Amino acid sequence: MTVVDHRGETVRAQRATVNGVRLHYRIAGDGDPVLLLHGVPKTSYYWRKVLPHLTPRHTVVMPDMRGLGDSEHAESGYDMATIADDFAALMAHLGHERYRVVGEDWGAAAAYQLAARHSEHVVQLVYQEMILSGFGLEDYSFLTAENVASYVWLWHINFYAVPEFPEMLIAGHEREYFSYFIKHEAQDATAIGEDAIDEYVRCYSSPGGLRAMANIYRATLTDAAQNREAAKTPLPMPVLAVASDPFIGADNARVCREVATDVTTVSFPYGHQLAEECPDDLAAAYLDFFSGGTP
Template sequence: MTKAEIALFAGFEKIDVDVPGAMIHARVGGKGAPLLLLHGYPQTHVMWHVIAEELAKSYRVVAADLRGYGDSITHDGDFTFRAMARDQVALMRHMGYSSFHVVSHDRGARTAHRMVLDHTGIVRSVALIDILPTLDVWRTMDAWLARRYYHWLFLAQPGDMPQRLVNCDPILFLHSALIGLSGAKELFEEKALAEYERAARNPSVVGAWCGDYTAAATIDLEHDQADLGRTSDIPSLVLWGRRGVVAHHLDPLEAWRAWFPNADGHAVDAGHFLVEERPAEVLQSLAAHLKRL
């Protein structure tokens, strides 16, 4: 346990749970209905520090690292969203929960999407923060988007070239990613940033980034294409940053209603990392979403 984790997750305990093909690290706190928080690239579960303690006043909060990210470990080399979703379902079952709410950002939200598709009845509600469906990202990938999402293309290159280059200066790469997606490194709390940096220094975490984006450019597309036309009527919230990239080509709410017809949501005056940039507004939206259930 690091000093940053203690400071950022007061009252939470640390758990490490073995699941098929991986070991998942999480922080757990609070009482009430189970609520799983899933982070995105290039972060860890620590991104939720700004709202986790408040959510824990009403929910049993589980903030987990995706396989290979943060302090989670992958044993089988499978970085598909299908595997990531399976991990988190196994984690929650280990804790005694057969169903639960999910609040998710970026890659975690893609994991949540796959979880709803693959594990019917498990997810009670879902919140998807600042992403479009994976198929829509690739469908709209033009020169404008490729410049802003260059990591989608770079990290998915074959072989170990991306991993070796990133590992030459992982902190520079991390800061470039955070600034490129947010516009300012300063919006991240110092102790949280230190945790992101600690993870980035681990070559296996960089390998997970590459494996994740390689899967998203290949087998994840096959999985989503096979499920086109499938929908879920579970309560769904879609939030996105008004100053970010997600809404440039498509209306995020309409894009997600193709999968979740009952989805509701709105833009937040933020960039990509709106949870950390506008925590009070995000928390208010999440509270209203969860109270409807």
Template sequence: MKINGFDYHRISGDGDVKLNVAVGGSGTPIVLLHGFPQTHLMWRHVATDLAADHTVICPDLRGYGESDKPADDYAKRVMAADIVAVARNLGHDTFALAGHDRGALVAFRAGLDHPDTITHLMCLDVLPTLDMWDVMHGTSAAVGFHLYLMAQPPGLPEELIAARPEAFFGHFLDLWTNDPAAIPADVRAAYLDACRDAVPSIVADYRASAAIDVTHDQHDLAQGNKLRMPVTVIQQDWGAALGFDAAALWRAWAPDLHHQTTTAGHFMAEESPAEITTAIRALLKR
């Protein structure tokens, strides 16, 4: 499936990796990064709205969708370098960046590593990696069982997930949405088809978040590095549910922060696209 009215390209990212990229509209550029277990298609509503007055760039992350799936190199630093390379190959040295879920972690890393390139940053429904691991404890950590499963050494996670990929990935599509109609049957099937062909690379992406990504974030924390651009974070009220102050955790990384919660489910760009589009437009005015 494709986003209506968008052109599709295979564009070089970092190194030899090529990404599947949908591009539409004209004007100042904004890049939209998808989450798990989805592809760029999750932005279909928001992207077509923003394309009225922006150049909108929607890649499949490395390891997902129709992008290349190398065996390793899923540090968010590398995945962020992919996105910067794609934008530059399209003629954009600076751009706004919004990411959801896994894409939000890539966006976070891009903001830290490329502060002169990312003009505005939005992260949907995540915490920074270090904070995510810190708040996951006790029985409340059961909600993140997949994080621990895919953090295990290569072999077992891939075998377990590959045995029943539709059940595994479909579990999250069903559990994390408040409005099942937001992901219609054809879109759901497209997501599951894409995930079925990407089990090793998806696991490698998650495994990196329990290893090299932690190391990179710890270094930035020790150096006092922060996100220098205006940042908007929208997320479900996990802080209230699990007992932490999400806004305070984000503010430690992003001094120029607008933080808000939503009543939409995890897949908020599909459940509540007008809310997300409005927030992006407000961010771009800061």
């Protein structure tokens, strides 16, 4: 799928082997570097509408997470600490010593571990629409009347944790499954174009794609232990907590305040897929936050 910068020029895809895994990424723009980290079940294509707002002022790096998109479907290493080390190694490979990190959904979980493990390199953190394992994510997965009624019941956390069955049941039905899943989490389902669905179905249908996705969830308890340990030392950099009012909402800021001391918040009246639903407003919030910090 084509991704363009603010000039309308196609952003060329590249690959690099770092931390023992071959990552696929795009890089565009000029200026202080920003690392954009996507969630699940998405790829770096998720950021295509936000990217042109950032490239006039920043060098933007958009990788596919280990096992997802066109990155290598590695056999192991799906805990967020290892994935954070992947991204730190990629930025070092590209020559970026100090950079800003934006993560959404599982990309936010990886961004937190990156900021905690490599704080000397992270200038600012944008933490968007995620509950950290060990800080309430598991509670969202419980079968309770409140969770079901909220439409934020994360039943899939437990489903994906079961060995082999998710792969067997989803295979052959990727379009129906992922189209429903992604649009269900949006306030405006029409904001999710067929181009995005095509891209996600292509990637998650590839050999090992479903297994890699499920392995991220199978590491949830490992992540919880890692996050609780990391949180013993609060993040030293400024954090922008970005939330969807109807989805993660106030819990997004609550998590950030439990792991960091300098937290600013912003929320939007859209669904979980903010970069799809309100990319202009979202990018404006990022740039406003970035203007308050220099590498």
